[in-house]
Amino acid sequence: MNPTLHSLLQFLQTWWVELTCGVVIVAVVPLIAGYVVLVERKLMADMQARLGPMRVGPHGLLQPIADAVKLLIKEDIIPADSDKLIFWLAPVISMTAALTSMGAIAFGPSFQVARDINIGILFVLGVSSLGFLGIILGGWASNSHYSILGALRSTAQLVSYETAGGLAVISGLLLSGTLSISGIVAAQEKQGVWFIFLAPVAVFIYLVASIAETNRAPFDLPEAESELVAGYMTEYSGFRWALYFLGEYANMIVVGSIATTLFLGGWLRPFPNVHWLNWLDYIPAVAMLLLGVYSIYRAGKQPVKVQTGFMWAVALACFATAAVFAVPWFVATLKFVIPGLNGAFWFLLKVAAYIYVFMWLRFTLPRYRFDQLMHLGWYILIPLAIVNVFAVGIAMVLEALGWSRWLALVPTTIVTLAFAALLVRWHDRRTESASTASLAQDSYAG
Amino acid sequence: MLDSILFYFFAGVAIVSAALMVTRRNAIHSAVFLITTLLATAGIFLQLGAEFLFIAQIILYVGGIMVLFIFVIMLVRLDVALHHLRFRMKNLVVILVIAVLGAEAGGIIYYARSLPGHGLFIEKMAQADKLAPNSEKLAQSLFHSYLLPFEIASVLLLVAMVGAVIMAKNKKGTEDS
Secondary structure, eight states, X not given: OOHHHHHHHHHHHHHHHHHHHHHHHHHHHHHHHXXXXXXXXXXXXXXXXXXXXXXXXXGGTTHHHHHHHHHHHSOOOOOTTSOHHHHHHHHHHHHHHHHHHGGGOOSSSSOOSSOSOTTHHHHHHHHXXXXXXXXXXXXHHTTOHHHHHXXXXXXXXHHHHXXXXXXXXXXXXXXXXXXXXXXXXXXXXXXXXXXXXXOHHHHHHHHHHHHHHTTOTTSOGGGOHHHHTTGGXXXXXXXXXXXXXXXXXXHHHHHHHHXXXXXXXXXXXXXXXXXXXXXXXXXXXXXXXXXXXXXXXXXXXXXXXXXXHHHHHHHHHHHHHHHHHHHHHHOGGGGGGXXXXXXXXXXXXXXXXXXXXXXXXXXXXXXXXXXXXHHIIIIIIHHHHHHHHHHHHHHHHHHHTTOOHHHHHHHHHHHHHHHXXXXXXXXXXXXXXXXXXXXXXXXXXX | OHHHXXXXXXXXXXXXXXXXXXXXXXXXXXXXXXXXXXXXXXXXHHHTTOHHXXXXXXXXXXXXXXXXXXXXXXXSOHHHHHHHHOOTTHHHHHHHHHHXXXXXXXXXHHHHTTSTTTTSOOOOOOOGGGSOOHHHHHHHIIIIITHHHHHHHHHHHHHHHHHHHXXXXXXXXXXXX
């Protein structure tokens, strides 16, 4: 055999799992991002008592594809005074960073591109933060005031909230004792508890910080449309704009995955060590089956024949997925894929729940003012995160001295919460006096 | 085979973008090429099995320092400022620096020829899968063997940070804008 071909075959034989995972991530994430947008619009409509997109496909199920086609064929405008090279490069950086950082995330026990990397969580954090280079460079290259202001705001916000988020991650890492992603999940499996119950304050800090890092409401100041048109994306249109958008939603999936891995037990099903709950392993197949049955039920209610047909197709897709989940239980040679499939199901379910909280907050809370954002970051979240790291550390030491884990963790958590209450109080008092002082001097204040 | 392809790829990218970084007139372009250089160097670290060094390079240099660089470049009109700062002996200094660096590199290579391993310093190579996780090794050496220098360095950084805050604070002592 040809030696080059032989070595190529050998290469494929060694790396086929990683290559497949990489291709799946790059191919599927844009589609998922599109449907996350649809879900967001539907949820927003639901919370505002509307219907949301209904025209393209039954219940707007084809809306993401229509949007993608629209964005692809839209006119691509490049401002005359912009820096062409950087303008071209910036959205690509934004999206590449988000997609690359997914390489180290473990979606299932072996569904991971960079499997042996023992600093996985740092890789995900570090590489996903490179996306901000895309934002700041794009804002600069557009040569527009709105864009540059949006980029500056976004950088300041990132620098402030990455510190708090990083410190929250440290509390989770203290509990697991490793930086490797599969190691963190394995630690939660061994200790039999998700870290959200051991470090609830850290989870809360990470939630707030990750919303700020992904530039979403109520912290969406870099693209606040009432102040900055569209922030750093003002001059972008068509497909470049779509790349930014894709990067943003991919980033949401990334922070959701970090939170899931660190605090929500990664790919583990609920109660992984309780044997009489083993029937939970059948849930993925049953859930997909029920979804298919529901689609058939909805198919009868569609007004147009085409939409009924499409709904049947959706039902068939659900049944096919259910079959993929169910068949390995009956075929002995395929048994080895069960943990992987179920793991991916639970992982994605948890990520979806995390993103749901994001959307829920977006439709509920009004936008922060920029100084409020900075105060929240520097005066409350960062001190709280530092105290929390100390509290978790002290609890770990006490546990090493022979205390029971809960006896060690509950008082330290209560102390952290008390400190949080104190911080908020101090901060309120200070801003009160500051605002009365500025009111006395400045008649435009308030 | 794959290893050497990757190495030459990273090394080539690092060298080319370093050259571009020096020659670009636009400061933002220079910053972008500096980022590429740093990323390519990080790739070489990763290839050597120094995973922690790789990610520290990305988080600290690319994610932290370069973002601040770009931040400053964006706010300061460097092209205007440079006209005031240009000094005449520039070419002389450039030639001098290149000569010193070249002499240094040449000297090292000449001296190293007498060592085993065809003119290159070669440490005994460890098997990639037999390396201990190097974040733990690093923590061991930082917090055991080199605890005092580590603490001194962090106190120094803290002093620098406090000094920067004091210098940046406006003179009246009001903190809120």
